[in-house]
Amino acid sequence: MPMYSSVFGRTVRGADLTAAYWAAKLRRPVRFADACAATMEDAERTLYVELGAPPPLIASLDENTQSAPDAHTSVPTLRRGTSERESLLTSLGEARSRGCDPKWDRVLAAGEPRPGR
Incomplete structure (x- = not known):
């Protein structure tokens, strides 16, 4: 099952979930709508x-x-x-x-x- 990130607004892999990713999650704007849009584009x-x-x-x-x-x-x-x-x-x-x-x-x-x- 893919994981969609509200940091990037797209899918991420387990290898992407580094300390830098979690730091970005605290600092960057939340891209929740982008992540939702990506899931709807990828799935029927x-x-x-x-x-x-x-x-x-x-x-x-x-x-x-x-x-x-x-x-x-x-x-x-x-x-x-x-x-x-x-x-x-x-x-x-x-x-x-x-x-x-x-x-x-x-x-x-x-x-x-x-x-x-």
Whole structure:
């Protein structure tokens, strides 16, 4: 899975993540919109998953994907006032409704109902 850098606004490799890269991340302007545009150019469909609480980038992701909201969407993983498990299951359900196929057996116990069954 490629990593898109908000330092350069394009993909980076593991070898690019040097001390100089992280120093640049602190000093340079954030190129978040450029990184979003690069992912949308490189992929027919994109699901952005924001890891963290609260999800500060979801609004920016949604704004940057307005040109093709059916192909490029975002989901948060954690929500205020909601348990981690409930947040995760809600996010997986949102991802499923947008065409992803979550590995339900990795998050649901044996015997728990799976969506779509």
